[in-house]
Amino acid sequence: MNFKIPFVPEQASTMARDVDHLTFFLVAMSTFFTVLVAVMVVVFALRYRRRSADQVGSSFDNSSLLEITWTVIPLLIVLFTFVWGAKVFFRLYRPPADAVQYYVTGKQWMWKTQHPTGQREINELHVPLGQPTKLLMTSEDVIHSFFIPAFRTKADVLPGRYTTIWFTPTKTGRFHLFCTEYCGAEHSRMIGWIHVLEPDEYQRWLASVPVQTSPAIEGAQLFAQLACDSCHRDGSDARGPALHGLFGREVQLADGRRVRADESYLRESILSPGAKVVAGYQPVMPSFRGQVSEENVLALIDYMKSLTAGESAAAGLAEGAAP
Ligand code: HEC
Numbered sequence: 300m301n302f303k304i305p306f307v308p309e310q311a312s313t314m315a316r317d318v319d320h321l322t323f324f325l326v327a328m329s330t331f332f333t334v335l336v337a338v339m340v341v342v343f344a345l346r347y348r349r350r351s352a353d354q355v356g357s358s359f360d361n362s363s364l365l366e367i368t369w370t371v372i373p374l375l376i377v378l379f380t381f382v383w384g385a386k387v388f389f390r391l392y393r394p395p396a397d398a399v400q401y402y403v404t405g406k407q408w409m410w411k412t413q414h415p416t417g418q419r420e421i422n423e424l425h426v427p428l429g430q431p432t433k434l435l436m437t438s439e440d441v442i443h444s445f446f447i448p449a450f451r452t453k454a455d456v457l458p459g460r461y462t463t464i465w466f467t468p469t470k471t472g473r474f475h476l477f478c479t480e481y482c483g484a485e486h487s488r489m490i491g492w493i494h495v496l497e498p499d500e501y502q503r504w505l506a507s508v509p510v511q512t513s514p515a516i517e518g519a520q521l522f523a524q525l526a527c528d529s530c531h532r533d534g535s536d537a538r539g540p541a542l543h544g545l546f547g548r549e550v551q552l553a554d555g556r557r558v559r560a561d562e563s564y565l566r567e568s569i570l571s572p573g574a575k576v577v578a579g580y581q582p583v584m585p586s587f588r589g590q591v592s593e594e595n596v597l598a599l600i601d602y603m604k605s606l607t608a609g610e611s612a613a614a615g616l617a618e619g620a621a622p
C-alpha cells in the first residue's frame with residue numbers, strides 16, 4: 300500500500316513506508332475516537348435532555364459489562380500500537396551490520412560530513428542508491444538535530460556524545476536535510492541536501508573530489524603527531540595498553556566495572572582519560588581536550604578501529620610495529 304497524502308514528504312528510504320503506516324494508523328485512531336466522542340456528546344445531550352421543568356432523572360445503575368468493554372478495547376488498541384511502534388523503532392535505530400559508516404559533525408551553523416574514503420562536504424552528503432548507510436554524529440558546540448524527512452529518520456546531535464542514524468535510500472535525487480533543534484541565531488539556515496546517486500555515478504563523484512587521506516590514515520598520522528604511540532605501543536615496557544583489537548571488546552576497569560569499547564568509550568578515553576581507567580594501568584594519560592577537534596577525534600577512533608587484533612589496515616602509516 301502506498302499512500303499519496305498531501306503534507307507528507309516523499310518516501311525515499313526503506314523505512315519511510317513503515318513510519319508512514321504507523322503515523323497514519325495513529326492519526327486514524329485518534330480521529331475515529333475524537334469524532335466518536337464528539338458525536339456522542341451531541342446525541343446524548345439531545346436524546347437525554349430534560350423535557351419539562353419538574354422532570355427528575357432516573358436512578359443510575361453501574362454496568363460492569365460496559366465498564367469492562369471500554370477498558371479492555373482501548374487496552375488492546377494501545378498494546379497493539381506499542382508492539383508495532385517498538386518494532387518500527389528498533390528497526391529505525393539499529394543499523395544493519397553491513398551499513399557503511401559516514402561521519403557528521405554539527406557546528407553552529409553548518410553540517411560537516413565525511414565519507415569513509417575521506418571526502419569531505421559541507422551541508423551536503425552524496426550517497427549511493429540502495430546502500431545501507433550509517434551516520435555517526437556528534438556536535439562541536441550545542442545540541443543540534445539531524446533530520447531527513449524523506450528518509451523518515453532523525454536524531455539529536457549532542458556535544459560530547461555519539462548518536463547514529465541509518466537509512467537505505469530507495470530513490471535517486473536530492474533530499475532536504477534540516478537541523479530540528481533550535482541552536483542559535485542562524486538555526487534556520489542549518490539546512491542542506493542528501494544527494495542519492497546511482498552507484499557508478501557515486502564512484503565517479505568520489506573520484507572527482509580531491510581527497511587527502513581517509514579518516515583512518517589521518518588518524519594514524521595524528522596518533523604519531525600527538526605522541527600517543529609513546530605510551531601505546533607493543534612491548535612489556537609500554538606505559539599504556541596496546542590498542543589492537545580493542546574496538547568492540549569488553550574492557551575491565553580499575554574500579555571493577557566492565558565496559559564495551561565503543562566509539563563513545565574511545566572518545567572519552569582521549570578527552571577524559573581519568574573517567575574510566577583500565578585495570579592494571581596507572582592514570583597517567585593526559586587529556587587531549589582542547590588539542591584535538593571533534594573531527595580529529597573521529598579520525599583517531601577510525602584509526603583505532605582499524606587496528607585489528609592481528610595486523611592493522613593502516614599499519615603502513617602507523618608506528619609500523621605490527622604485533
Ligand atoms: C603518557 C602516556 C599516554 C599517552 C601519551 C596516551 N595514552 Fe592513552 N592511555 C595511557 C594509559 C596508561 C592508559 C590506561 C589507563 C587509563 O585508562 O587511563 C590509556 C588508555 C587509553 C585508551 C583506553 C584503552 C583500553 O584498553 O581501554 C585509549 C583508547 C587511549 N588511551 C587512546 C590514546 C590516544 C588516542 C592517545 C593520543 C591522542 C593516547 N591514548 C595518549 C597512556 C597514554
Ligand SMILES: [Cu+2]
Pocket residue numbers: 405442443444478479480481482486489
Ligand atoms: Cu543546529
